Every structure is written in structure tokens, then in C-alpha cells.
Amino acid sequence: MRRATAAQVPCAAASRGPSGPAREGRERESVSRLTVAMLLLGAAVALWTAPLAGVRATDGERVTADEPQYLLTALSLFEDRSLDISDERAAERHRVFHEAGLPMQEKLQRDGSLVSPHDPLLPAVLAVPLGVGGWVAAKLTLAALAGVLAAAMLWVAVRRFSVPLTIALLAVAAFSLAAPLAVYGTQVYPELPAALAVTTAVGALTGPMDRRSAAVLGLAVLALPWLSVKYAPIAVALFAVGAVALWARDRRTLAWLGAGLVGAAVLYALAHQVWYGGWTVYAAGDHFTGGEATVAGTDPDYLGRSERLTGLVVDRGFGLAAWQPAFLLAVPALAALARRRPRGWTALAAPLAAGWLMATFVALTMHGWWWPGRQVVVVLPCLVLMVAWWAKQYAPARRLLAAGAVLGAAVFAWLVVEGLAGLTLIDDFETTTNPLVRSWRLLLPDNRLDPPGAALLRAAWYGAFAALAVWGWRSVAGPAVPVAVDTVLVTEDKQEAPQCVLVPS
Numbered sequence: 001m002r003r004a005t006a007a008q009v010p011c012a013a014a015s016r017g018p019s020g021p022a023r024e025g026r027e028r029e030s031v032s033r034l035t036v037a038m039l040l041l042g043a044a045v046a047l048w049t050a051p052l053a054g055v056r057a058t059d060g061e062r063v064t065a066d067e068p069q070y071l072l073t074a075l076s077l078f079e080d081r082s083l084d085i086s087d088e089r090a091a092e093r094h095r096v097f098h099e100a101g102l103p104m105q106e107k108l109q110r111d112g113s114l115v116s117p118h119d120p121l122l123p124a125v126l127a128v129p130l131g132v133g134g135w136v137a138a139k140l141t142l143a144a145l146a147g148v149l150a151a152a153m154l155w156v157a158v159r160r161f162s163v164p165l166t167i168a169l170l171a172v173a174a175f176s177l178a179a180p181l182a183v184y185g186t187q188v189y190p191e192l193p194a195a196l197a198v199t200t201a202v203g204a205l206t207g208p209m210d211r212r213s214a215a216v217l218g219l220a221v222l223a224l225p226w227l228s229v230k231y232a233p234i235a236v237a238l239f240a241v242g243a244v245a246l247w248a249r250d251r252r253t254l255a256w257l258g259a260g261l262v263g264a265a266v267l268y269a270l271a272h273q274v275w276y277g278g279w280t281v282y283a284a285g286d287h288f289t290g291g292e293a294t295v296a297g298t299d300p301d302y303l304g305r306s307e308r309l310t311g312l313v314v315d316r317g318f319g320l321a322a323w324q325p326a327f328l329l330a331v332p333a334l335a336a337l338a339r340r341r342p343r344g345w346t347a348l349a350a351p352l353a354a355g356w357l358m359a360t361f362v363a364l365t366m367h368g369w370w371w372p373g374r375q376v377v378v379v380l381p382c383l384v385l386m387v388a389w390w391a392k393q394y395a396p397a398r399r400l401l402a403a404g405a406v407l408g409a410a411v412f413a414w415l416v417v418e419g420l421a422g423l424t425l426i427d428d429f430e431t432t433t434n435p436l437v438r439s440w441r442l443l444l445p446d447n448r449l450d451p452p453g454a455a456l457l458r459a460a461w462y463g464a465f466a467a468l469a470v471w472g473w474r475s476v477a478g479p480a481v482p483v484a485v486d487t488v489l490v491t492e493d494k495q496e497a498p499q500c501v502l503v504p505s
Helices: 012-016 019-052 067-080 086-090 123-163 167-175 192-204 213-226 229-247 252-277 290-298 307-314 325-340 347-363 374-393 395-420 435-440 456-475
Strands: 480-490 495-505
Touching: 012 435, 019 123, 019 167, 019 213, 019 395, 067 123, 067 395, 086 307, 123 167, 123 213, 123 374, 123 395, 167 325, 167 374, 167 395, 192 213, 192 229, 192 374, 229 252, 229 347, 229 374, 252 307, 290 347, 307 325, 307 347, 307 456, 325 347, 325 374, 325 456, 374 395, 374 456, 395 435
Parallel strands: none
Antiparallel strands: 480 495
């Protein structure tokens, strides 16, 4: 028997409800409540993450690793309208936010210029805030973007996946107020803006695929490689989902979108040849003497890297669950999503798969000189939306999510207090005095140092992942039934109407 869908099952509550002005008033009230919730959540997340801007990266650096490179490029764009940072280096402009000597990443060009081997969109976003308010303003701009990201995820959860507002608020807040999303709200990396681009693309893909949605999708896809070339596979995955939808609906729009993106790809390649001397920014880096492709390693051990498939979640130091255990809920949520396959599920699954495989097999390391989770922050909105959708389907998940929300926020708050008291964010994060974190991490495998017993822990967690997946699969095993929820969606004819949500009985 074919499973019922929301379009096939009438909503008794809606059919018996008021019509005309009363119904329109209820819809406006629902939209208004969502708008207020978005504003409050966005402001709360921005204010919550902002204090971390005052925590030092290391003893001699406010920012470290690639962060000074982005800031110097932003400063050069603001003052010189140029990517060449040779004069900023000569004047040691980095000393304001990076007191120690700045390692050389740039390869000296024939004309004497120095161009940072990092894509320019993040510096362009931060140029004015940095030029006007210095490095603090640049970090606070990212904190504001963290708030925008939280609001955007809330909107997509409610308006695109029919998640009731209270459940969506719980899910988005649980992850937005915790590491790594809250941490990258003040880290000068393209990860969080890229996560916002992915969320925007998901919102476009799961709505009515008209020309406006295609344009929004195109802009989001364009932004990703300009933030970092490593996001190009995620951009391709998002476009592929949109192309499939448009092929069935509007091939003319698909042709325009495809032609526009091909033209943009040509401009991207030409600009990189002119600015960086190669097809990617890595051509301008002095570390990649064997060519641009060596950014992924000179002799990659792909079998060894496969440990990251689970390690990205449960590694003792750099796994997501080490700092927010609620990320474990993503495993059953993904299994439930695969079983139910609700409308728009491929818009979550495709970019998540592309991003996770990049972080697993292409990234040089997951244990870098950065805060944990950096390699997958870009696709974390997909996980957040999956968990929100699953929590709508399965009531016990909401209680676990609520516990995770409290724990994740407490861990982040402890981190901020320790940091403001002297603990550095990159040097010392694994030495946290938080007793909950220290105890919980003993159950996680150390994939970096690989001490005795690590292999056994990894095997145990493989079994735990399988059990979680089975749990998620079975949690939505019941027949779908219509349930009215307090939200509205935009239908394909662009009219707002109360929706019926299918949940297992």
C-alpha cells in the first residue's frame, strides 16, 4: 500500500476550521509569531556568541592560523582596493591582532606582490567592519551572521519542513548556542557564512521551484566557491538537486540557471588565473610546491582517512559530540529521513554527503590548528534541520534534544568563562576544567594519538552508530497520520495555507 503524503491526506482540523477573514487572520498571526521568534533567536545567538571574541586564540595571538590572512586581505581591500598584502606585511599591520611573528603563507609573485592563498569573499564581507572598527568589529560581524544563520534555519524548519515553531526553536537553539556553531560565530573563517549559504540554498530548493527560487539558489551556489574552493562539491550537489526539480517543472529556467553558473565558473577560473596564478587560490601559497592538488596531501591514505566518517562526530578532541552530545541525534535522524523521504529530503542529504565526504577523504586533516568541527560546519545546518524534522515525528527525541540544549549551552558558557580568565581557544581547549566534558570524553576514541584501547572504543562506537541508525529507522515505522500544526507553508501556487503534517502513529 502506497504511503500517504501531505497532499493526499485531508486535514480534518483545517477543513473544519474557519475560512475567509478568520482564516487569513490566523495565518497572519502564525507568520507574525515566526517572525518574532526569528528576531529574538537571532539576537540571542548573536549576543551569546559575541563574548567569545574577547578570548585569545593563543598566548601571543588574538587570532591564529589562517585568520590573520583573512584579516590582512580585508584590510587591504578596505584601504587599497587590492588583494596584495605586501605593504600590510611590510608595515606589520598584523601586530594589532597577532602579536607574534606571522608565518609566511604567500608565495612572492613576479611583480613583488603577495596574495594570500584564501578565497576573497570573506575578506570582502569583513572589509568595511574591519576598516571602521578593527578586528573586534570583524568578529562581531561574524557573531551577527551567527544570529542570521540561526534565524534562517528556524525559518526553513518551520516554513519548508512543517516543524512546529516550538520544536523548531528547541532544535535550532540546541545547536546554535553550542559548539561548534557558536564558536565559529567569532572565528575568522568562511565556515559560518558558508553554512548560511547552504541554509539559503536549502530554503530555495524546498520551496516552489520558480524563477525567484532558482535565482536565490544560484546566488547561494555562487557564493560557496568564492568563500572557499573546498565548498565547490557542495555547490555542485545543491545545483544537482535544483536541476532535477527544474527539469520536471521549468526547463527554460534550468537553462538560464545552468548558463549563468557556467559563465560564473568561467569568470571564477579566469579571475583565479589573474589574481592567484592558477585554477585555485592554492597556487599563490608557498606550501604547495608540488602543485595546487597537494593541498589534499602528497600521499593520501584514504583507508586511514575513512576513520573520520565517524570520527568527525565522536573523536575525543575534534569530534562534534565531544562538545555537544546532541549531535549524536543526527544519526537516528538521518536514518528516519532516509526511511520517510519527506518532500525536500534530498536538499538536505545531497549537500551533507558532499560535505562529509570532503571532510573525510579530501581534507588534509581533521586535527588542525583550529577549533573542532571546522571541516563540517558548512553542512551542519543540514544536520540541524534533520534533527528538527525527526523531533517533530518522534516525541522522545524532543526530550533528548532539550537535555542536549541545556548541556551544549552550559559547555559553551564554561568555555567562554574559562577563556576570559586566560584559557586560550586553540592552544588549551582540550585542557578544559569542565567536569562533564572531561568525563564524557573518556568514552570517546582518541583518533589523533591512538593510545591503547582506542581501536576498541572505535569498534564500540561503530556498533553504537548502527544501533542509533536502527533506532531512527524504527522510530518512524508506524503508519503516517495527518496532524494539524500551528504553522503555515507556501504552496506551489504561492498561497499560504495551514498544512497537515504526517507523523507516525
